[in-house]
Amino acid sequence: MSFAVRRVAPGEWAEVRALRLRALADPVAHLAFLDTLEHASEQPEEFWQDRTRNAASGDQAAQFVAVSEDGDWFGTATVLDNRDRPGAGLVVGVYVADGYRGAGAIEGLFDAAATWAGQTGRAALYLEVHVDNHRAQRAYERCGFVRTGEITTLDNGQEYVMVRSLTTR
Template sequence: MTGAVAADAGADASEPAVVVRQVGPDDWREWRTVRLAALEEAPWAFGSTLAQARTFGEAEWRRRLRDFPCYLADLPGTASPVGMSGAFIEHPEPGEFDESGESNEAGTGQGGATVELVSMWVSPAVRGRGVGAHLVAAAVDWATSTGAARVHLWVTDGNDPARRLYERCGFVSTGERAPLPSDPSLSEIGMVRELRA
């Protein structure tokens, strides 16, 4: 375990506190278990498929946990973990302009960096108990610590509970629409939360 934080803001006092922890390469077995459960339970919510994920070996799972921050959520009194999320910095392409209007010739400037919220899932058994909000908060807090300008995400069109969660967490629709990579018959909608005024 690479980090943990008890998160109970907004939770009912009678509910146990959600604990969100950042995981790393040594936690690959635990991450794999949750990721496979998520892909099986909600295949329409992810850009990858269960069949693809089942082909990954240890090295691939470890790489995924090394390249960007990933979080697992635990809820005392339940089988753990009960949810996951991840984030990564989406750098502007070389020659594009960042939010400040400065050219990003190297493609690595973070002046207007966007953090992408990914791999978001909460077990159906604990939905509605604040787990999702705490997983989103972990990614937003990390984005803020990097100096990013915003957090962006994609949500499958028609996944109204997830969309309402993101709205409660301060995200608004961007008007973007794209086919879901794992099933192009479905579409995704872009949402964003600005981190700077």
């Protein structure tokens, strides 16, 4: 399968919205996201335009997408400033659509995120993964993330904190 991984462009808000709604419709979305399909569906166009514009440029946030050769947007990962850990990024909104899993997209998304984060002076990427989301945990470990030993409690339950150092990869 041929696909490209790249940062979103400012005008691609409709595609960003469609991919987010696709992710929130996934059967395990309740383990992976703190948002719901209903809530995200109610957001106005301006919300998606601002979100996309903020993720498309600058060094505060970046959203990366995996796009198939026929134009299907099927994967995403976003890096934000990690407020709890200065000098690190926080990866959120990770998703690869069923049917594309196992084809290298998750690795491509994380590599793009790591490259961008390193270029913007970050030394590590952190993420949180639900303790019951074993599929995601395995994927993150394949991509160089390791558990820190910390567990956070969010509205959807407990999550492991994982880190990927950018200085040793």
